Structures are given as structure tokens and as C-alpha cells.
Amino acid sequence: MASNAGKRPKVFVTRKDVPQNAIDLLKSSCEITQYDGVGAVPRAVLKERVAEVDGLFCLLTDKIDGDLLDVAKKLKVIGTMSVGYDHIDVKECQKRGVLLGNTPDVLTEATAELTVALLLCTARRLTEAADEVRNGGWGTWNPLWMCGKSLQGSTIGILGLGRIGLSVAKKLLPFEPAKLIYYNRSEQDAAATVNAEYVSMDKLLSESDFLIITCALTTETRQLFNKKTFAQMKNDAILINTSRGPIVCMDDLFEALSTGQIGAAGLDVTDPEPLPTDHRLLTLKNCVVLPHIGSATVATRMRMASLAAENILAGLSGQPLPASIY
Numbered sequence: 138m139a140s141n142a143g144k145r146p147k148v149f150v151t152r153k154d155v156p157q158n159a160i161d162l163l164k165s166s167c168e169i170t171q172y173d174g175v176g177a178v179p180r181a182v183l184k185e186r187v188a189e190v191d192g193l194f195c196l197l198t199d200k201i202d203g204d205l206l207d208v209a210k211k212l213k214v215i216g217t218m219s220v221g222y223d224h225i226d227v228k229e230c231q232k233r234g235v236l237l238g239n240t241p242d243v244l245t246e247a248t249a250e251l252t253v254a255l256l257l258c259t260a261r262r263l264t265e266a267a268d269e270v271r272n273g274g275w276g277t278w279n280p281l282w283m284c285g286k287s288l289q290g291s292t293i294g295i296l297g298l299g300r301i302g303l304s305v306a307k308k309l310l311p312f313e314p315a316k317l318i319y320y321n322r323s324e325q326d327a328a329a330t331v332n333a334e335y336v337s338m339d340k341l342l343s344e345s346d347f348l349i350i351t352c353a354l355t356t357e358t359r360q361l362f363n364k365k366t367f368a369q370m371k372n373d374a375i376l377i378n379t380s381r382g383p384i385v386c387m388d389d390l391f392e393a394l395s396t397g398q399i400g401a402a403g404l405d406v407t408d409p410e411p412l413p414t415d416h417r418l419l420t421l422k423n424c425v426v427l428p429h430i431g432s433a434t435v436a437t438r439m440r441m442a443s444l445a446a447e448n449i450l451a452g453l454s455g456q457p458l459p460a461s462i463y
């Protein structure tokens with residue numbers, strides 16, 4: 138890449154709070170502009186800035202579609218600081234020859250850890266129990282009070298046995314489930330390492346005591362959990378979603394939880410995000426909602442940021458992207 142300051146490529150970073158290690162990396166060979174407002178960059182600002190740059194550092198809150206790419210005449214590469222890329226129209230990027238990188242692997246363990254934490258929290262009613270301590274609901278020890286459900290001897294179902302799903306499965310094995318089953322677009326060789334059985338989606342729904350969603354959001358998985366699929370699940374099944382909110386129909390989930398069609402749900406992702414504080418799901422004791430923190434450890438976020446920057450630098454200097462989407 139040219140070291141001449143006048144020829145340094147331009148990169149727009151869409152958020153103020155991006156870890157400094159990534160900014161320093163980009164600054165080493167690029168001219169950076171960064172959105173400095175609060176929260177996500179407004180669409181109009183993004184459109185204006187993207188028109189002038191060679192590289193774009195974006196987040197999962199930035200919608201990158203054909204309309205935006207139409208004005209991004211100089212854009213060569215996009216690095217998203219996320220493993221998921223459902224916010225980006227991949228075909229439109231490909232059509233225009235814009236390179237695209239994401240951040241797989243570096244967040245696998247953090248996200249899998251959070252998934253297990255949310256599963257245990259929901260199964261053993263931890264937030265509900267802690268609330269009882271605060272609000273005076275803790276009376277004398279009671280044989281059936283605050284009883285939850287154990288992983289031991291259960292059937293755990295995983296939808297999407299990719300990197301994160303597999304890591305979740307590994308972390309759950311020491312809890313001694315009776316069975317691990319999974320559904321995926323295709324059978325996974327790695328499933329053997331966790332002794333997981335490939336089953337149909339129907340069987341995953343009807344047999345899982347715990348059903349964990351770790352698949353990507355695609356046209357096939359959008360709203361996959363709805364009235365019809367909830368009706369196929371066990372009445373005490375626990376649903377965990379740490380992938381993307383729109384895979385679950387929020388209204389149908391409310392109905393399923395409040396009518397006892399399923400037992401409980403733990404969500405790290407919702408639709409929309411943030412979930413409005415007056416959303417009716419938040420009135421339910423059998424629903425634990427977290428604010429999309431699957432990958433939220435400092436080290437993981439720093440590594441995600443640097444990988445997004447490395448993707449951009451590679452793309453700008455004609456090198457293969459360390460983590461290319463296509």
C-alpha cells in the first residue's frame with residue numbers, strides 16, 4: 138500500500154466506540170474518518186460518507202444494501218465487526234466487486250459461553266429467583282419453590298451446528314445430557330466429536346427439552362419459530378436464541394410462553410433491538426432477555442475489531458482477506 142500521505146486510502150468507521158486497537162491499525166496506512174455521534178450512524182450520514190471512501194468499517198447495525206452501494210463509487214472493501222452479515226446484501230457487493238470480510242472464530246468461545254450461561258439461567262430461573270430475594274418474595278425454604286429443569290438426562294437440540302453450535306455442544310457435554318441432536322442444512326462431520334445425532338427439523342422440535350438456536354439468519358430461518366413450530370415443541374421445552382432475533386416470531390413466542398405451549402425462553406437477541414421496555418415479553422417470568430451480549434468480552438471485542446480492520450487493510454492492498462465472506 139502506498140505510504141505517501143496524499144495517496145493513502147480513505148476509510149470510514151461507522152461508530153465512535155470502536156476499540157482503539159483497530160483504529161490504530163487502520164491509521165497506520167489509511168486516512169480515517171469516524172462517525173462521532175451517539176449510537177448508530179444515521180443512514181443519511183452513512184450515505185454521504187461512503188461516497189468518498191475506499192474502505193468501510195461497519196457494525197451489524199449498519200444496513201449495507203444496493204441503494205447505499207450505488208453511491209459508494211470508490212468502495213473496494215467492507216469489514217464488518219461481526220460474524221453475522223445479514224445486515225449486508227452480499228449479492229449487491231459481489232455484483233459491484235466490493236470485497237467483504239467478517240469476524241468468524243474470534244468470537245466463537247465468548248458467544249458459546251454466553252449461550253451456556255443463558256441456558257442455565259433460564260433453566261434454573263436465576264433472574265426470577267434473584268428478583269425474589271430483592272422484592273421480599275423469599276420466604277421460608279419451600280420444597281417446590283423456584284424449581285427449574287436439569288440438563289442431566291435431557292435431550293438438547295441445536296439448530297445450526299456451525300462453529301458456535303459445536304462449541305456450545307462441547308461445553309454442554311459435561312452436564313451429562315442423555316442425547317444431543319441437531320438440525321443443519323447438511324450433516325456435519327464434526328458432529329461425531331460431540332456424539333450429536335443429525336435429525337429432521339420436525340424431530341428437533343418435538344424431542345428437544347432444550348432447543349438452542351445458533352444458526353444464521355437467512356430467508357429460510359427468518360420467523361422459523363412461529364405458531365406452527367411452537368405447537369410441535371414439548372410443553373416444558375426451553376428455547377434459547379443467541380443468533381438473530383428475527384428467527385423467532387416475537388408475538389408467537391409471547392403466546393407460546395404465556396399459554397404454556399412451551400416452558401421458557403432465554404433470548405440474547407430480539408426483534409427489534411433494542412426491545413422496547415414496554416414489550417409484553419418483558420412481563421413474563423419465564424422469559425429471560427439479554428441485550429445482545431454474546432460476544433461481549435473485552436478481549437473478544439478487541440479481536441473482532443482488529444480482524445475487521447485487517448480485512449479492510451488486506452482488501453485495500455490487494456491481498457486475500459483473512460476472513461472473506463466470498
Ligand SMILES: O=C(O)[C@H](O)CO
Nearest residue numbers: 218219220221244432
Ligand atoms: O454477529 C455477531 O458478531 C454477533 O451477533 C455480535 O457479536
